[in-house]
Amino acid sequence: MEGSHVKQARRSMLALDDDARISIINDDIWIDCPQTTMVERIVRNMLTTKGRVQAPCLLVCGAGGTGKTSLVNKIKSATDEWANNIAFTRLSENADGLRFCDQIMLALGVPPTLGKAVKTHLGLVKYLELTGKIAVVIDEFHDGLLANRQEQRKNLSLLKDLSGAPYHLSIIGFGIESALNALQQDRQLERRFEVIQLHPWTETEEFRQFLASMEENLPLRNPSELYEKKIVKFLLAKTDGSMDAVIKAIRFSAIQAIICGEERVTLEMLEKGLSIRWAY
Ligand SMILES: Nc1ncnc2c1ncn2[C@@H]1O[C@H](COP(=O)(O)OP(=O)(O)OP(=O)(O)O)[C@@H](O)[C@H]1O
Ligand SMILES: [Mg+2]
CATH class of the missing domain: 3.40.50.300 (P-loop containing nucleotide triphosphate hydrolases)
Known part of the structure; x- marks a missing residue:
């Protein structure tokens, strides 16, 4: 199905113009991951x-x-x-x-x-x-x-x-x-x-899951397959697994993917995104 790489609730965003989609990419989103879910569980258990x-x-x-x-x-x-x-x-x-x-x-x-x-x-x-x-x-x-x-x-x-x-x-x-x-x-x-x-990301199934969830939220018209080995390795090499740096790398490259018309995150878009950063 067209756009099935994006989650249902956000699929309609694919029809928006470039500026609107770039603005969405810059919004903070929350993605559950095992260590954050564990902290939430501990807090709940302690308080109840x-x-x-x-x-x-x-x-x-x-x-x-x-x-x-x-x-x-x-x-x-x-x-x-x-x-x-x-x-x-x-x-x-x-x-x-x-x-x-x-x-x-x-x-x-x-x-x-x-x-x-x-x-x-x-x-x-x-x-x-x-x-x-x-x-x-x-x-x-x-x-x-x-x-x-x-x-x-x-x-x-x-x-x-x-x-x-x-x-x-x-x-x-x-x-x-x-x-x-x-x-x-x-x-x-x-x-x-x-x-x-809270540990930095490493090459694990959890990280691949996290990247897959990121991709489901990005309003890009083509699938990027962020969880693919080459992208995982690139991200870890450039960011040392820092959450903040990973999110920024994906954001900057997704913005480049819209501007260039590529509409998906690739190694080329990642390189470009990290060199142009906010100056898009
Ligand atoms: N679970 C998550 N899902 C998606 N994005 C996240 C998640 N956790 C953090 N981020 C993003 O990572 C970036 C850094 O997060 P945050 O500011 O919470 O880190 P921090 O540990 O408080 O940093 P500092 O030590 O500088 O205060 C932010 O852009 C935030 O939106
Ligand atoms: Mg903080």
Whole structure:
């Protein structure tokens, strides 16, 4: 069938003009892959476990561009009941110079003044009961832990307090490797954290599946067969398996494929895309 390489829901896009299709290619899309599905499952299981004395915590580690923020957004967009009980914050967005503690309180909807007395203040417990928040997801987690030694100790101690009685908040951090090193400064806290590493792509069936899903979403009129060995090898050689770099390489080449009229991603389009990049 004409256009059967594109998934049904997006097939009508094939009739759009070049500019409209280029704009679609530049939109972020989400593709499930085994490691992201596993993280989502862990978060769900942690948050639906009842009667926790110490809240289970999770640290998702990955190099820059491995898809951490995208995964946070995916969790944010979940409509399940457990997902409504999560507060979200991103530490590098701290333009106001808020302290670590204040930022977490702000995410929980707690006035910073109350947060200051977190260790003794039962008001926070009431707040959490009222809002139903049982977890806080922190993107750029390392930012809060790479402070000077004294700040770091204070921040780790806050996390320990929040994840223990009487608050029982699950801390779910997303950050680069150094977040783990910082966490390891406090053995007791480290024990509460499950650590998951997001790995770069390698030549696996999962990667081929991912590429096949990418292709189903691209509004190109001819099939590219992105999962073919030569394309897989090219992508891995040029990107070291970085999610961000793989997505960019495919985007730039798909745009070239439209401009040149080739209408499919080939090695030639990939080379061209990576050399012209945004200057199409
Ligand atoms: N599962 C996915 N499906 C499709 N695209 C994805 C997926 N995960 C990440 N991406 C894309 O990869 C790029 C990098 O992702 P993201 O910004 O989430 O990485 P990051 O780990 O947060 O990077 P940084 O460490 O720089 O903050 C983005 O363009 C994003 O849209
Ligand atoms: Mg990010």
